[in-house]
Amino acid sequence: MSRFIVVSNRLPVTITQVEDQFRFEPSVGGLATALSSVVTNESALWLGWPGLPEEDFSGQKEEVKASLLELRCFPVCLSQEELETFYYGFSNRTLWPLFHYFLQYTIFDHRFWEGYRSVNEKYAEAILSIADEEAIIWIHDYQLLLLPGLLREVLPRATIGFFLHIPFPSYEVFRVLPWRREILEGLLGADLIGFHTFDYARHFLSSVRRLLGYEHELGLIVTGTRAVKVEVFPISIDYRKFSEAPADQEVRDRIEKIRKELGDRRIVLSVDRLDYTKGIPQRLLAFEAFLERYPEFREKVILILVGVPSRTEVEHYQELKSEVDELIGRINGRFGTLGWTPIWYLSRVLHFKELAALYYLADVAMVTPLRDGMNLIAKEYVATVPEEKGTLILSEMAGAAAELSEAILVNPFSLEDLVGALKEALSLPRDERLVRNRRMKERLRRYDIHRWAKEFVQALGEVKKTQENFVSFLLTGSERQKVISAFKRSENPIFFLDYDGTLVSFVGRPEKAFPDPELKDLLRGLSKVARVVLISGRDQETLSNWFGDLPISLVAEHGVFIWEDGKWFVTGDFTEDWKETVRPVLELYTDRTPGSFIEEKRYSLVWHYRLAESELGDMRAHELKEALLDLVHPLGLMVLEGNKVLEVKPREINKGEAARYFLERGTYDFILAMGDDWTDEYLFEALPSDSFTVKIGYGLTKARYRLENVKGARQFLEEMIKAKS
Numbered sequence: 001m002s003r004f005i006v007v008s009n010r011l012p013v014t015i016t017q018v019e020d021q022f023r024f025e026p027s028v029g030g031l032a033t034a035l036s037s038v039v040t041n042e043s044a045l046w047l048g049w050p051g052l053p054e055e056d057f058s059g060q061k062e063e064v065k066a067s068l069l070e071l072r073c074f075p076v077c078l079s080q081e082e083l084e085t086f087y088y089g090f091s092n093r094t095l096w097p098l099f100h101y102f103l104q105y106t107i108f109d110h111r112f113w114e115g116y117r118s119v120n121e122k123y124a125e126a127i128l129s130i131a132d133e134e135a136i137i138w139i140h141d142y143q144l145l146l147l148p149g150l151l152r153e154v155l156p157r158a159t160i161g162f163f164l165h166i167p168f169p170s171y172e173v174f175r176v177l178p179w180r181r182e183i184l185e186g187l188l189g190a191d192l193i194g195f196h197t198f199d200y201a202r203h204f205l206s207s208v209r210r211l212l213g214y215e216h217e218l219g220l221i222v223t224g225t226r227a228v229k230v231e232v233f234p235i236s237i238d239y240r241k242f243s244e245a246p247a248d249q250e251v252r253d254r255i256e257k258i259r260k261e262l263g264d265r266r267i268v269l270s271v272d273r274l275d276y277t278k279g280i281p282q283r284l285l286a287f288e289a290f291l292e293r294y295p296e297f298r299e300k301v302i303l304i305l306v307g308v309p310s311r312t313e314v315e316h317y318q319e320l321k322s323e324v325d326e327l328i329g330r331i332n333g334r335f336g337t338l339g340w341t342p343i344w345y346l347s348r349v350l351h352f353k354e355l356a357a358l359y360y361l362a363d364v365a366m367v368t369p370l371r372d373g374m375n376l377i378a379k380e381y382v383a384t385v386p387e388e389k390g391t392l393i394l395s396e397m398a399g400a401a402a403e404l405s406e407a408i409l410v411n412p413f414s415l416e417d418l419v420g421a422l423k424e425a426l427s428l429p430r431d432e433r434l435v436r437n438r439r440m441k442e443r444l445r446r447y448d449i450h451r452w453a454k455e456f457v458q459a460l461g462e463v464k465k466t467q468e469n470f471v472s473f474l475l476t477g478s479e480r481q482k483v484i485s486a487f488k489r490s491e492n493p494i495f496f497l498d499y500d501g502t503l504v505s506f507v508g509r510p511e512k513a514f515p516d517p518e519l520k521d522l523l524r525g526l527s528k529v530a531r532v533v534l535i536s537g538r539d540q541e542t543l544s545n546w547f548g549d550l551p552i553s554l555v556a557e558h559g560v561f562i563w564e565d566g567k568w569f570v571t572g573d574f575t576e577d578w579k580e581t582v583r584p585v586l587e588l589y590t591d592r593t594p595g596s597f598i599e600e601k602r603y604s605l606v607w608h609y610r611l612a613e614s615e616l617g618d619m620r621a622h623e624l625k626e627a628l629l630d631l632v633h634p635l636g637l638m639v640l641e642g643n644k645v646l647e648v649k650p651r652e653i654n655k656g657e658a659a660r661y662f663l664e665r666g667t668y669d670f671i672l673a674m675g676d677d678w679t680d681e682y683l684f685e686a687l688p689s690d691s692f693t694v695k696i697g698y699g700l701t702k703a704r705y706r707l708e709n710v711k712g713a714r715q716f717l718e719e720m721i722k723a724k725s
């Protein structure tokens with residue numbers, strides 16, 4: 001069994017076939033390049049696709065597998081058909097364009113989706129063959145969005161991290177995906193989800209909230225069953241490897257050779273996979289416009305354009321290739337002279353040393369994608385180029401722009417911006433270049449790829465610890481029997497039961513959550529075997545209308561009123577004059593938040609926002625709470641935060657105080673309390689330590705136990721009745 005497993009669609013090595021020999025070469029692409037320096041540990045294994053359809057090596061599968069295992073790579077072999085639907089289909093004709101805001105290129109095809117799901121399942125099976133609950137599994141990128149959820153079903157305790165290398169689009173774009181919920185649920189199988197930038201994380205959190213209804217606090221999402229952390233980790237590079245490359249003899253020789261060929265011409269460098277997200281045609285058009293507008297630079301500048309063929313079976317990539325070829329031909333034909341070709345075009349993969357030589361030589365690197373998750377070329381260039389020499393032109397739409405703010409930042413859709421940036425970059429004084437590069441180099445040196453990986457893995461461990469605070473025991477198995485046996489032995493038991501969210505589920509309007517006949521029977525049954533106190537935030541009238549016919553006690557408004565022997569009495573000397581001061585503030589927020597409304601109780605005012613648009617509701621609730629804090633304190637009031645409600649009420653009223661009223665007037669040898677939200681935490685906290693306290697649902701709690709939902713709570717209470725009969 002392996003301890004640390006990295007999973008990505010592409011292994012960091014790709015198989016290529018030369019005659020009947022297989023060669024294993026490093027894969028190109030940011031992810032493969034970045035992570036290859038992370039999986040170095042003996043017990044680590046990298047699982048992924050080796051880059052060729054399995055039909056191409058079917059006769060030698062075992063041999064290939066063995067060679068890959070020696071490199072600590074565990075292959076997931078994919079057939080041509082699987083690649084069609086999973087890789088060229090859903091991954092690169094649906095998710096890739098959609099997540100990069102190319103809606104016009106996005107195809108929604110059910111066949112692609114089926115293929116995507118089944119290949120994700122195939123990955124899950126492969127992982128399960130080498131991992132158990134103790135494993136740390138780090139999954140990468142958009143090809144495997146369902147994998148965390150699939151693994152979680154089988155390994156509920158495993159440590160699973162997920163990192164997305166491409167942008168997560170705004171909710172308005174993501175919402176068009178027909179399988180948007182499945183995708184989010186798949187991701188939420190992870191313990192930690194990482195993004196390159198704060199904006200991507202923000203977009204993800206917003207989609208989770210709007211589509212699945214899960215809130216978050218400082219990036220911690222609490223679903224019905226788990227806590228998942230969302231964090232920002234901008235990927236970096238192996239800084240040392242790049243900064244030290246120019247000292248390597250082979251790199252020096254290459255530099256020398258190119259320099260000789262170019263003389264003192266200035267170099268503008270452009271390196272990308274040939275991908276429509278990279279803004280290559282726009283860059284070429286800008287270079288053309290630059291030569292046109294500034295003739296003094298003709299013959300003095302060369303654009304070296306490296307375009308690495310990529311995803312060549314997808315039509316938009318083929319179209320891009322033709323477009324780039326044509327543009328280069330046109331520009332070279334238009335401006336070229338016998339001694340000067342304006343654009344040198346390399347349409348192949350360059351190896352590290354070739355690339356390093358170009359980075360070293362380039363006066364300007366033009367990194368102007370229309371959208372890019374991060375873009376490592378920008379970082380590699382800054383790390384390699386001498387500090388007094390290079391200038392980086394960087395697109396605002398690349399994740400890297402969030403860190404490399406000393407670059408000349410451009411909007412890649414603006415020809416004017418691009419042309420102006422080229423002119424500025426080629427004219428920047430030496431000192432200015434030095435200052436800018438030093439700052440960027442220092443940042444990359446400190447936060448390199450090792451730090452990135454280390455911080456992610458560390459954060460993964462911390463999430464696991466945070467989760468422990470959430471997990472009061474699920475009330476199952478022997479623990480459940482223990483509680484039931486204690487109840488069976490008791491002679492004078494008491495149950496404190498919350499109503500909404502505990503005995504009935506939430507609905508849009510509170511008055512609609514009335515008790516069903518089964519619940520009434522359940523409470524009647526319970527009242528025969530224990531003293532039952534229904535302890536709620538609801539008003540007196542509702543509670544006595546609904547439950548007045550049962551032999552149970554009722555607590556209304558969190559403890560203001562108690563119903564015993566068929567009548568209500570008030571538990572303290574409360575006033576309501578404060579309402580005139582507080583009500584206008586609540587009204588102001590109600591007017592500003594469609595869907596919200598005020599509920600007036602005898603001694604409290606409640607602002608409900610369950611029906612408001614979720615993000616707006618949360619934002620307004622936050623603002624309202626702030627606005628109320630200063631106001632309520634001198635009035636002896638407090639603001640209580642419940643489930644999509646804010647309640648203003650006298651400070652001394654809470655469910656804990658209400659429970660004390662009963663405990664001081666009787667001797668009980670078994671105390672059970674059940675509740676689902678913050679108002680019930682006062683109850684859990686106030687009870688003696690040997691009480692049996694149960695939180696319904698998942699969340700931070702003082703309760704000893706947890707039950708998953710209303711259904712589970714009712715089932716448990718049924719068992720309690722049976723135990724005594």
Ligand SMILES: O=P(O)(O)OC[C@H]1O[C@H](O[C@H]2O[C@H](CO)[C@@H](O)[C@H](O)[C@H]2O)[C@H](O)[C@@H](O)[C@@H]1O
Pocket residue numbers: 009010028029030031032034141142165166235310311372373374375376
């Ligand atoms: O595997 P391919 O389909 O050939 O594509 C190559 C890789 O492209 C993408 O790279 C992304 O990750 C980089 C590192 O985090 C980031 O700098 C860049 O902005 C992203 O586009 C893709 O995400 C990888 O999965 C591919 O392997």
Ligand SMILES: O=c1ccn([C@@H]2O[C@H](COP(=O)(O)OP(=O)(O)O)[C@@H](O)[C@H]2O)c(=O)[nH]1
Pocket residue numbers: 028029030031033034271272273306308348349350351352355374375376377378380
């Ligand atoms: O000829 C090339 C072109 C690119 N790369 C590597 O490919 C990666 C490209 O990563 P980036 O994040 O810029 O974009 P991606 O291709 O992942 O979208 C970088 O690490 C480059 O060093 C390479 O090895 N040879």
